[in-house]
Amino acid sequence: MTTRVKRPGQGFELAMMTPALILLAAISLVPLGTMIYMSLSKVSLIGGLSLSFAGLANWTRLFTDPDIGASWLRTVVYFVATVGLEMVLGTLIALLVHSLIRGRNLVLSLVLIPMFIAPIIVGLLGRFLFDPSFGLYSWLLASTGLYEGNVMGSVGPAMYTVIGLDVWEWTPLVALIVLAGLTAVPTDILEAADVDGASYRHKLWHIVLPAITPILLVALLIRSMDALRFFAIIFITTNGGPADSTKTVPIRLYDIAFRFFDLGYASAVGLTMLAVSIIIATVFVRVLERREATP
Structure with missing residues (x-):
């Protein structure tokens, strides 16, 4: 039977952290509790904020609303397309940058530029570049007959465009994370593979990719959490249109809360998004822990 040894000064450290932990809990738990209560209530803004208990009415409406179901389907399409393309392109870019002997820092700086542009600015750029009257990309598409x-x-x-803008902005983030993982690949194993005459494809498949799999999972987790709730680019470019073809769940949630002011129903939709995010994060963390535990 093992006995846990208390480290000297641990009680003092906990006492010093307690005010910050209480503040963090208040900031996190109070809004969460308020949202849960609002999801079970009918919220009225006439004459001031008032809440009347409505039971599971908002949740029943949530699971029977065809518009929410269609928005979730678009969100899944957007999620799979953006995250999938970003992971593939980001890994390829990282491999190319890592293989450079000269000018690596310059190329990396150019590659990372889109990541430092605010999503709202990216949306505005996309809106102007694809404008049918004077947009450069619209002119190129028309000139080439595409x-x-x-x-x-x-x-x-419209959906292809917002997916492309998201991929353009956040692929560099995946490339940066993967590039950091490539620096940890054991060089002695690669040198031994070169001596044995292994091709680049075999080294990539059997040495490099298995070594950076935890890093790939981290990049996938980061992008998955962001893509699921991404809002700015779609809101600026199409605002969910045309004909709701790009109205993902975050855009639908914005309309419910700030256009129709149905805050009780919006709370239920928001809590559903939170639950899906937690489930995805838990799955990735479990896979990562299992991967690290495998000898």
Whole structure:
């Protein structure tokens, strides 16, 4: 039977951290509790804020609302497309930058530029570049015969456009994370593989990718949490249109809360998003822990 040894000064450290922990708990738990209560209430803003208990009415409406179901379907499409492309492209870019002998810092600086642009600015750039009257990208698409209509005003191309803008902005983040993981790949194993005559494909598949798998999972977790609740680019470019073709759950939540002021129902939708985020994060953490525990 093992006995836990109390480290000297541990009680003092806990006492010093207690005020910050209490403040953090208040900041986190009070809004969460308020949202849970609002999701069980009918919220009225006429004559001031008033809440009347409504039971599970908002939750029943949530699971029977076809608009929310359609928004979740679009969110899944947006999530899979953006995260999948960013992981593949980011890994490829990281491998290319890592293989450079000269000019690596310059190339990396150029690659990371989109990541430092605010999402709202990216949305504004996309809106102007794809404008059907004077947008550069719209002109290029029309000149090459690929597409001659209004990109942001068409059901299919609008979703492709917001996905492309998200991928353009956040692929550098994945590349930076993967590049950091590539520096930890054992060089002696790679040198031994070179001596044995292993090809680059075999080294990549059997040495490099297994070594950076935990880093890839971390990058996937970070981007998954962000893509699930991403708002700014879609709001600035299409605002969920045309015909709700890009209205993901965050955009739908904004409309419910700040256009229709149905705060009780909005709280239920927001808590559902929180639950899905927690489930995804838990799955990734479990996979990462299992991966680290495997000898």
